[in-house]
Amino acid sequence: MEKILEVKDLHVTFSTYGGTVKAVRGVNFHLNKGETLAIVGESGCGKSVTSNAIMRLIPDPPGKISKGEIIFRGKDLTKLSEKKMRGLRGVDISMIFQDPMTALNPTLTIGTQLKEGLQQHRKISSDAAEVKAIEMMDLVGIPSPKERLKQYPHQFSGGMRQRIVIAMALICEPELLIADEPTTALDVTIQAQILELFEKIQEVTGVSIILITHDLGVVAKIADRIVVMYAGKIIEVGTKREVFYQPEHPYTKGLLNSVPRLDLQGEKLTPIDGTPPDLFSPPAGCPFTARCPFAMEVCDKVYPTGTTLSETHQVDCWLQDDRAKRLLATTAATTAEK
Amino acid sequence: MKIRIGTEASQSTDQVPDDWFNWKKKDKEEAESVARPSMSYWQDAWKRLIKNKLAMLGLIFLILLGFMAIFGPILSPYSVKIQDLPNQYQPPSSDHWFGTDSHGRDVFTRTWYGARISLFVGLMAALIDFTIGIVYGGISGYKGGRTDSILMRIIEILYGLPYLLVVILLLVVMGPSLTTIIVALTVTGWVGMARIVRGQVLQIKNYEFVLASKSFGTKTPRIIRKNLLPNTMGPIIVQLTLTVPSAIFAEAFLSFLGLGIQAPHASWGVMANDSLGAILSGNWWTLFFPAFFISFTMFAFNVLGDGLQDALDPKLRK
Amino acid sequence: MLRYILKRLLIMIVTIWIIVTLTFVLMISIPGSPFNSERGTNENVQANLEAHYNLDKPYHIQYLLYLKSIATFDFGPSIKQPGQTVNDLLGRGFPVSLELGLVTIIVAVISGIILGILAALKHNGILDYAAMSFAVLGISIPNFVLATLLIQELAVNWQIFPPATWSSPAHMVLPVIALATGPMAIIARLTRSTMLEVLTQDYIKMARAKGLSPWKIVVKHALRNALMPVITIMGTLLASILTGTFVIEKIFAIPGMGKYFVESINQRDYPVIMGTTVFYSTFLIFMLFLVDIAYGILDPRIKINKKGGE
Ligand SMILES: Nc1ncnc2c1ncn2[C@@H]1O[C@H](COP(=O)(O)OP(=O)(O)OP(=O)(O)O)[C@@H](O)[C@H]1O
Ligand code: SF4
Ligand SMILES: [Mg+2]
Numbered sequence: 001m002e003k004i005l006e007v008k009d010l011h012v013t014f015s016t017y018g019g020t021v022k023a024v025r026g027v028n029f030h031l032n033k034g035e036t037l038a039i040v041g042e043s044g045c046g047k048s049v050t051s052n053a054i055m056r057l058i059p060d061p062p063g064k065i066s067k068g069e070i071i072f073r074g075k076d077l078t079k080l081s082e083k084k085m086r087g088l089r090g091v092d093i094s095m096i097f098q099d100p101m102t103a104l105n106p107t108l109t110i111g112t113q114l115k116e117g118l119q120q121h122r123k124i125s126s127d128a129a130e131v132k133a134i135e136m137m138d139l140v141g142i143p144s145p146k147e148r149l150k151q152y153p154h155q156f157s158g159g160m161r162q163r164i165v166i167a168m169a170l171i172c173e174p175e176l177l178i179a180d181e182p183t184t185a186l187d188v189t190i191q192a193q194i195l196e197l198f199e200k201i202q203e204v205t206g207v208s209i210i211l212i213t214h215d216l217g218v219v220a221k222i223a224d225r226i227v228v229m230y231a232g233k234i235i236e237v238g239t240k241r242e243v244f245y246q247p248e249h250p251y252t253k254g255l256l257n258s259v260p261r262l263d264l265q266g267e268k269l270t271p272i273d274g275t276p277p278d279l280f281s282p283p284a285g286c287p288f289t290a291r292c293p294f295a296m297e298v299c300d301k302v303y304p305t306g307t308t309l310s311e312t313h314q315v316d317c318w319l320q321d322d323r324a325k326r327l328l329a330t331t332a333a334t335t336a337e338k
Numbered sequence: 339m340k341i342r343i344g345t346e347a348s349q350s351t352d353q354v355p356d357d358w359f360n361w362k363k364k365d366k367e368e369a370e371s372v373a374r375p376s377m378s379y380w381q382d383a384w385k386r387l388i389k390n391k392l393a394m395l396g397l398i399f400l401i402l403l404g405f406m407a408i409f410g411p412i413l414s415p416y417s418v419k420i421q422d423l424p425n426q427y428q429p430p431s432s433d434h435w436f437g438t439d440s441h442g443r444d445v446f447t448r449t450w451y452g453a454r455i456s457l458f459v460g461l462m463a464a465l466i467d468f469t470i471g472i473v474y475g476g477i478s479g480y481k482g483g484r485t486d487s488i489l490m491r492i493i494e495i496l497y498g499l500p501y502l503l504v505v506i507l508l509l510v511v512m513g514p515s516l517t518t519i520i521v522a523l524t525v526t527g528w529v530g531m532a533r534i535v536r537g538q539v540l541q542i543k544n545y546e547f548v549l550a551s552k553s554f555g556t557k558t559p560r561i562i563r564k565n566l567l568p569n570t571m572g573p574i575i576v577q578l579t580l581t582v583p584s585a586i587f588a589e590a591f592l593s594f595l596g597l598g599i600q601a602p603h604a605s606w607g608v609m610a611n612d613s614l615g616a617i618l619s620g621n622w623w624t625l626f627f628p629a630f631f632i633s634f635t636m637f638a639f640n641v642l643g644d645g646l647q648d649a650l651d652p653k654l655r656k
Numbered sequence: 657m658l659r660y661i662l663k664r665l666l667i668m669i670v671t672i673w674i675i676v677t678l679t680f681v682l683m684i685s686i687p688g689s690p691f692n693s694e695r696g697t698n699e700n701v702q703a704n705l706e707a708h709y710n711l712d713k714p715y716h717i718q719y720l721l722y723l724k725s726i727a728t729f730d731f732g733p734s735i736k737q738p739g740q741t742v743n744d745l746l747g748r749g750f751p752v753s754l755e756l757g758l759v760t761i762i763v764a765v766i767s768g769i770i771l772g773i774l775a776a777l778k779h780n781g782i783l784d785y786a787a788m789s790f791a792v793l794g795i796s797i798p799n800f801v802l803a804t805l806l807i808q809e810l811a812v813n814w815q816i817f818p819p820a821t822w823s824s825p826a827h828m829v830l831p832v833i834a835l836a837t838g839p840m841a842i843i844a845r846l847t848r849s850t851m852l853e854v855l856t857q858d859y860i861k862m863a864r865a866k867g868l869s870p871w872k873i874v875v876k877h878a879l880r881n882a883l884m885p886v887i888t889i890m891g892t893l894l895a896s897i898l899t900g901t902f903v904i905e906k907i908f909a910i911p912g913m914g915k916y917f918v919e920s921i922n923q924r925d926y927p928v929i930m931g932t933t934v935f936y937s938t939f940l941i942f943m944l945f946l947v948d949i950a951y952g953i954l955d956p957r958i959k960i961n962k963k964g965g966e
Contacts, residue, residue: 057864089867107956116876117866149684152956178732248807289362298358307381322358331361383770392792498891499669500940502899503933505680510921510929511682587798594800594903595921610801614907622808629801644792 004175004208005031005054012049012058019280023049025232026068036202036209038223040216040255041274050177054096054210056085062134072176090117094169100161100182104153108162111149118171137168139204140197159190163197171203178210183218183269195221217253219273220244225312228252231276238313244328248307248315250292270285286318294319298329334338354517386649393645396638407457410450417447419602420635427621437623439609440616442601444582448604455605456586459520463585464578466524471531478532479539489537493529501526507586511599519598523585534577538570572650579643584634590632606632660952668945675937680722684715684924702715703926708732711819728938731931736923742931749913750935752822753886753901756912760897761834764839769886772847776882777874779852787844796842800903820909831908837898839893843886851882851960882953887951898936 012024024046029039039047043226052058056077070077070091077085085110089095097103105113114136115129124132137145140163153161162182168176179198183191199222202209212301213219219226219240227241228236228251236249247253274291277283286292300316307320318324341627342416425442436445478489592598593607600608606628613624709718722902725732730741750796775787797805810830811819817829854860854879863873905914913932920928 017386041797055865057861073897086869089865091867095862095865097858098856103857103862103878105863105881107876107954116863120866120868120872141583154956165862168862184657186536293364296358297360297362300362301358317361321354321359323356327359327361468807481951493672495667495671498667498938498941498944499675500895500898502895503736503937503940504675505920507679507929507933509688510924583796591800591899591903595906595918610804614804625804625808633793633797633801637792638796639798640792654897 001032002252003030003315004033004073005210006069006071007050008069008071010050010053011066013064013066013181014045014055014062015064017064021279021280023063023232023279024053025282027228027229027232027234029227029237031208031210032224033175034200034202034206034224035224036211037225037227038219039210039212039227039229040219041229043214044279046274047179047229050229051095051212051280054088055079055093056082056176057089057095083151087121089173090169090174091121093176094172094174094175095178095180096162096165096169096182099185100158100165101185103165104161106153107206108110109152114164114168114183116172117168121172132171133167134253136171137164139170139201140164140167141168145279152166157297158186159193162186162190162194166194166197168334170205170207173205173207175208176210177207177213180212181214182211184214191215191218198222216269225243226257227279230283232279233316235288235289235317236313236315238310238315242310246309246313248309248313248318250294250319251288252315286316294328296324328337361467383646383649387645390645390648392641396642396645398644399634399638402459402637403453403631406450407453407636409449410453414444414447414450415495419443421602427624429621429622430576436627437621439612439624440621443602443604444625445627448609449606449631451604452606452609452628453631453635455516455599456632458591459516459589460582460586460639462520463523463527464497464581465518467528467531468574468578470524470528471535475532475535475537476530476539479536479543482540482543493532496526498530500527501537502588502591505592506595506597509592514592514597514600516599518579519589519592523588527572527581528587531574531581532605534573538573539600541571572647575650576643576647579646583639583643586632586636587638644652657952661949664945664948668941671941672938675941676723676726676934677719679934680719682931683709683926686716687755704733708927722938727935727959731928734920734925734928736920736925736928739780742928745916745928746913746935749911749916752910753905753912753914755896756822756828756831756835756901756904756910757894759828760835760900761839761894763832764836764893764897765843765886766884767836768840768843768923769847769883773874775844775848775852775880776851776855784848788848791841793843795839798836798929799838799900800907802837802905803831803907806830806834818915822908822910823910827908831910834907835897835904839897842889842893846889847882847883850885851878854878854882855911856921857881862888884951884955887947891940893948895940898940942954 007027007029010024011022014021014023025045027050029037031209038049041047045326049058049063054070054072054077058065058066065078068078071231077088077126079243080088103207104110106173111130111133114133117122118128118129119176128322133149134145137148142148142160142163148156153164162185166182182198182258183194186194195218198211201207211218211223225239226237227234228243228249230251236243236247236252238246244253244256247256277287277290283289283300284305287294289295289299294326296318298321304316304318304320306314306316309320319328421441421443425438426440428442430437436449439445439448469510475490478486504526506521508525509518510523512518522650581644589598589605590607590610593605594611598607599605609628610625613621613628616624657734706712708730709722713721729743731746734742734745736776739747747799766926771787775784778784786797807819807830810816818824820831822829822831858871860877862879868876901912901914904910904919905912906918908917913936916928919925920932
């Protein structure tokens with residue numbers, strides 16, 4: 001399969017007055033053409049920072065991509081000039097944000113906002129842009145698009161606005177769409193409609209999608225592969241089947257346990273006791289140690305090397321080490337004796 | 339294809355000693371200590387305020403000014419009121435540190451006396467605004483519904499009144515005095531505070547509602563106490579800090595118009611007004627000292643207010 | 657939109673009515689008659705006043721007739737300036753004050769907005785600190801203090817500008833600086849903070865994600881939204897400039913309404929005080945109304961909102 005994006009050893013830091021926040025600490029993953037990759041994890045684990053880094057939209061200062069590569073179609077985005085990057089944004093890579101209520105400028109018409117991306121990047125007349133805008137509105141399912149182009153954002157419902165935002169992101173036919181919690185701010189029935197829309201546009205346009213979410217129901221519905229993040233690291237990655245049915249990382253297991261049924265919509269990831277570590281001074285070892293029911297002495301001291309379980313399934317956990325397996329076996333035996 | 343996920347794992351797995359593979363002793367405290375040491379909101383805000391050099395400069399100036407306002411007139415051998423015409427317009431000297439004015443009165447003494455008036459007016463206005471604002475805004479926000487919309491309509495109308503004109507009118511009728519100035523200022527001044535208090539009360543109500551509906555259970559009061567109350571107090575404190583300089587300005591302005599404290603009593607506005615003619619003849623000190631202190635006091639309150647705003651508003655945490 | 661305008665209109669009328677009623681109540685509550693001859697009023701003026709205020713009639717009739725005279729813009733005679741009516745004074749003084757006020761507001765708005773935007777775009781840079789230090793000084797120094805300092809330095813010591821009166825553009829410089837600095841500082845601070853806030857909004861992020869250039873983002877997406885709050889404080893600023901003219905005209909001996917007003921206060925010339933208060937209040941409240949309408953036009957959200965603006 002063709003990789004359209006590959007992120008290698010990405011580090012992002014924010015220098016704040018309280019110290020340096022190590023928000024993303026060595027993240028590796030890739031995206032295949034035409035697939036949907038879900039990034040899940042608790043609030044603050046670095047999902048948005050990772051996706052903003054791909055767009056090179058980390059506010060600088062205070063933020064900085066301190067290390068790593070982001071290879072998109074053979075080019076390292078971290079090395080591009082801001083001007084070249086601007087030529088890519090909205091054209092090759094698009095992004096949509098969590099809250100459709102605030103993602104649209106309240107004082108400009110929908111039409112202006114839809115067309116401006118197109119007019120920025122392509123030599124195109126206003127009329128031609130309008131035709132394209134109407135086509136996009138149609139694609140995302142907004143009735144009587146021609147009239148509605150003249151309206152302002154407040155004249156649309158939340159679900160409608162999110163459709164418009166999606167149309168805006170797709171108008172230049174990008175190869176990669178990054179959706180940062182696109183359904184979180186919507187109510188459940190609207191969420192389902194928007195997810196269907198994602199499936200439809202992927203079918204129609206073949207766009208690859210990175211989907212960031214808290215919501216395992218969303219993941220179950222449309223993801224092909226899943227990346228699980230914790231405290232600025234990816235701790236497990238695999239296909240949807242692998243992560244849902246053979247999760248190996250205790251954190252992933254905890255997440256899944258917290259959701260009674262996978263088809264349940266809107267369940268939030270706040271299951272496991274305790275809070276993630278401080279990203280000002282993250283622990284040297286496994287960041288999950290403080291909350292992990294299986295924590296061993298080694299976990300505190302050394303970060304677990306990634307273990308490859310299958311072509312597509314990797315996990316960062318010391319439990320994969322043979323010695324830990326032996327320890328587990330003996331413990332199981334002694335408890336059984338009692 | 340093997341992808342290494344972790345990158346800090348520079349040590350190869352084999353080098354890790356076997357005896358580290360033992361269950362870690364679980365202790366609760368460690369789990370706590372890993373979390374970011376949570377300073378209380380106020381400590382946090384105070385820390386940020388201290389880092390703000392301008393705000394600290396303002397605070398220190400105000401403390402010194404408060405001290406001199408209390409003790410300055412006592413320390414000086416001269417009286418505020420008694421005229422000493424032969425000694426008029428003495429430039430600053432070791433006898434009269436700030437010189438003397440057109441009636442031979444000691445400017446140093448009168449300046450601290452003026453500080454008393456200004457600080458008193460400013461603090462009283464803030465206190466009264468605060469009291470009325472809390473009650474009115476609190477009722478409005480807490481009751482909601484019809485009460486709220488009626489109270490807010492009233493505020494909307496009062497807000498449209500040109501307040502200094504109303505104050506002038508009141509003073510003309512009531513006759514100028516310290517009390518009437520404070521009354522006149524607060525008759526119109528509480529409106530802003532009431533609006534802010536109402537907004538904050540609504541926010542608390544909203545939060546309670548959200549929390550209750552999400553059934554956080556026992557944590558609710560704690561969240562309100564630890565996060566919400568401080569956050570809602572922030573804007574109120576800032577508003578208080580900014581009420582003081584505007585009241586001080588209003589007093590000086592009115593005194594300057596002849597509607598404030600009456601001569602021979604001293605207020606910075608009165609002193610500035612008295613010395614209007616004097617500057618043309620070169621007796622700059624009669625104007626300079628009241629002008630400097632009035633400006634610097636307003637400056638101090640303003641930078642302190644700005645500093646507090648930055649320190650208390652969690653959104654602005656840098 | 658129509659509903660919105662009607663609502664604002666109603667509020668405006670109520671507010672004006674409150675001011676008018678307030679002046680009336682205060683007038684009749686002044687101990688003794690405000691127009692007593694022992695206060696130095698001559699017989700002729702006294703008669704004029706009694707006729708104008710219908711002092712021989714009961715209060716409620718007086719009140720109604722007072723309302724009527726105000727509605728016809730008849731503010732009655734002055735006590736201290738025999739033969740002059742309040743309308744005469746307004747006719748002479750107001751144009752001068754209006755000129756001063758207009759020049760001031762134009763200077764304040766333009767320089768304040770420019771300063772605020774520059775500070776926001778160079779956030780935390782030297783320009784930002786310089787502009788904001790200047791602004792905090794601007795709001796801290798009372799206009800009458802600034803005025804006297806300007807006279808002392810630029811007129812007396814350096815003799816660059818004339819110290820008083822209102823007869824040429826050069827005469828305008830010092831009073832306008834003295835009057836405009838405060839409002840300019842307020843506008844600059846407000847523009848900067850809203851601009852900074854707008855720049856963190858999702859729709860700005862969205863615009864960046866579309867690949868728009870920073871310049872385009874500022875002009876097309878940020879500026880308009882950032883200037884909205886500036887419009888909302890225009891009413892308050894106008895009021896403070898207007899009251900500012902009282903002291904500025906007094907200091908610079910400018911023959912405007914402010915100067916007459918201050919004189920009337922010192923002489924307790926009640927009809928002039930009341931007339932000017934009512935006139936200026938009406939003027940300001942009307943300006944506030946215009947500001948609200950302008951806001952409604954500029955913010956598309958208000959047009960459709962059935963409740964109108966909240
Ligand atoms: N501008 C910033 N300045 C300082 N720290 C930041 C900034 N942006 C993000 N961070 C830090 O980076 C970390 C990761 O944030 P991020 O927004 O990626 O979380 P997230 O996984 O998207 O969470 P959520 O689910 O809440 O959106 C957080 O701990 C946050 O404190
Ligand atoms: S490495 Fe250790 S602490 Fe981390 S998840 Fe695995 S067992 Fe738990
Ligand atoms: Mg996020």
